[in-house]
Amino acid sequence: MNDEGYRAAWKALDLLEDWLTTGYSRPHPDLVLEKTGSREPAAAGAPAAVPDRAAQLADLTSEVSACVKCGLAANRNTTVPGEGSLDPEVLFIGEGPGAEEDRTGRPFVGAAGKYLDTWLPPIGLVREQCFIANCVKCRPPQNREPHPDEIGACLPYLARQIAILKPRIICCLGRIAAQTVLRTTASLGELRGRIHRLPLELQQPDGEAIPVVVTYHPSAVLRDKATLRKPVWDDLKLLKSLLAK
Numbered sequence: 001m002n003d004e005g006y007r008a009a010w011k012a013l014d015l016l017e018d019w020l021t022t023g024y025s026r027p028h029p030d031l032v033l034e035k036t037g038s039r040e041p042a043a044a045g046a047p048a049a050v051p052d053r054a055a056q057l058a059d060l061t062s063e064v065s066a067c068v069k070c071g072l073a074a075n076r077n078t079t080v081p082g083e084g085s086l087d088p089e090v091l092f093i094g095e096g097p098g099a100e101e102d103r104t105g106r107p108f109v110g111a112a113g114k115y116l117d118t119w120l121p122p123i124g125l126v127r128e129q130c131f132i133a134n135c136v137k138c139r140p141p142q143n144r145e146p147h148p149d150e151i152g153a154c155l156p157y158l159a160r161q162i163a164i165l166k167p168r169i170i171c172c173l174g175r176i177a178a179q180t181v182l183r184t185t186a187s188l189g190e191l192r193g194r195i196h197r198l199p200l201e202l203q204q205p206d207g208e209a210i211p212v213v214v215t216y217h218p219s220a221v222l223r224d225k226a227t228l229r230k231p232v233w234d235d236l237k238l239l240k241s242l243l244a245k
Helices: 003-021 053-065 099-104 111-119 148-165 175-182 218-223 225-243
Strands: 090-094 130-134 169-173 211-215
Touching (some): 090 175, 111 218, 148 175, 211 225, 218 225
16 A cells, blocks of 8 residues: 555544544544655565564464363363474374373473484484474373364364474374374374375465375384384385485
8 A cells, every 4th residue: 555545544544533433523633654665576586574483383382371172171280282393394293292291391202202202313303303293282181092072172273383384294193193184084004104195174275285104103112112113114214205305
């Protein structure tokens, strides 16, 4: 809008105020527009302004900390929104916080988290290059699986994290995370071993389809290393091949 447009709009607001308060027009000083320099249109090919991801995530974290949308809020010690790089190579998504996470407010810091850390160097990553989150942001009692209504209450937070962070790749850890993110009821065995694309309902309208890889949850592997270490390594090699592109 040019200067004349601003002045016309300001005059219309003055007239509306006069009509509401007195019923007749009163004199008003002219609007003075301060010149702050001309704003030139961005050159073709120039990078768009990057939103403040830290501020956006801080706002989301505040919302999560006050959330009472499901029954998990009643028994939590603290919320666990997630943490990591603001420009992540990989967004790892688990199902929900455990006891140590509920105590500290940080994701994957218990035994499963320490084991997850050992998966990263062989594929050329460290934890600081990734973001780690869960489908639900509060601990389910006795580490039970989160219920559908609990996942549904938290899913908008996860969708916003994906939109803010724009990770190169998403890696779902376990069946619950895979079914939640991919919006499917397929088994973990059916979902592993191939590259999926983030469903439309979790994408930004103008965003690219983020590749999704599925593997076992680290806690499951800790319980059965003899059976699951080889499949996990196969999944990590698939993830590594995407990182190399």
